[in-house]
Amino acid sequence: HVVRDAEEDALPLPHGDRELPLMITDRAFAEDGSMRYPSLDPSLRTVPGVEDAYAAGVLGDVLLVNGAPWPVAEVSAARYRLRLLNGSNARRYDLALDPPPPSGPAFTQIGSDQGLLDAPRGHEHLPIAPAERYDLVVDFGAYPVGTEVTLVNRLGTGTTAQVMRFRVARRAKDDSHIPAKLSEVERLDRAQATVTREFAFRSGQFNGRHGWTIGGEAFTPTKIAAQPKLGDVEIWRFVADLHHPIHLHLVHFQVLSRGGKDPAPHDAGRKDTVDLQPGEAVEVIAR
Known part of the structure; x- marks a missing residue:
């Protein structure tokens, strides 16, 4: 939709x-x-x-x-x-x-x-x-x-x-144009963050099958990995050993850094998915 x-x-x-x-x-x-x-x-x-x-x-x-x-x-x-x-x-x-x-x-x-x-x-x-x-x-x-x-x-x-x-x-006649200002987007600052969390995504073996681990553990639907407080600003640092997109539900974020450098041009805006290169670390900030 x-x-x-x-x-x-x-x-x-x-x-x-x-x-x-x-x-x-x-x-x-x-x-x-x-x-x-x-x-x-x-x-x-x-x-x-x-x-x-x-x-x-x-x-x-x-x-x-x-x-x-x-x-x-x-x-x-x-x-x-x-x-x-x-x-x-x-x-x-x-x-x-x-x-x-x-x-x-x-x-x-x-x-x-x-x-x-x-x-x-x-x-x-x-x-x-x-x-x-x-x-x-x-x-x-x-x-x-x-x-x-x-x-x-x-x-x-x-x-x-x-x-x-x-x-x-x-x-054809074209009355459209692209304005210089599109929207008001709140920019979150690193100093606003109350906590920084790291999530390491690795490939591994568990239950006799090949799959993904998060922080060295297999994904368990009943386990809560983080409990942010409503309204708090947090920085999440993602690392992975394989090329993989990381997607968050129910929240949008801004990309703070990619590989210790500024975000790429295509990282702009309010995102919920960020693509990680093998061995790369990406920081995102969200409220």
Whole structure:
């Protein structure tokens, strides 16, 4: 579902037919069209999980957008709002436009996982991990009518190198624009934090199976790892030995640091998912 509010609706952003939700996934299929998935229980009803060889994630060789393989969307020569979600099991994408626009950034980011940014940011390419979302504006008015613009995956090869195409089909009036100020975003400061917690995600063996541990222990649904007080500001430090996105429920956070340095440009905004590189430490701050 797309969640909106009065603040967002008041902005002169592209809307209606020029707002496209795009869920990107990858899947593998058998010759008869059935989906191939290495689940321990083929019925997906009893035993959860996948075969040990796929413990780090399952990859497919067919890229789908909203359930369609490598689709083509006809667009007008105007600005479009693209709401991107990486719904893949494990595949990461580094998205770019081919050809790039003759002027201006390929993507103007206006929002992140949990809503609008305070101000727009331009990107020539964008990495997106599973569960991450981006709210973007692309100006197809920068291309001549008849141009085909491909959304490419710079991390892919062969069938996973292209995501979808946009065909610029017609000229059109465009009353939209991107304001310099999008929203008021509370910026949390490190000095506000009452506590810093560390969560170490490691691969390991338990109960005869390969899986993840948190702080050296297997995940137990009944165990409470942290009990923050309502309204407190905390810093959580995540480390992992494998490449893995970390996702929090019921709270949004801001990325404070990545590998002891400033956050990456794509870390901006109110987020609930952050992608960890192997051996990397990421600090986030949340209320």
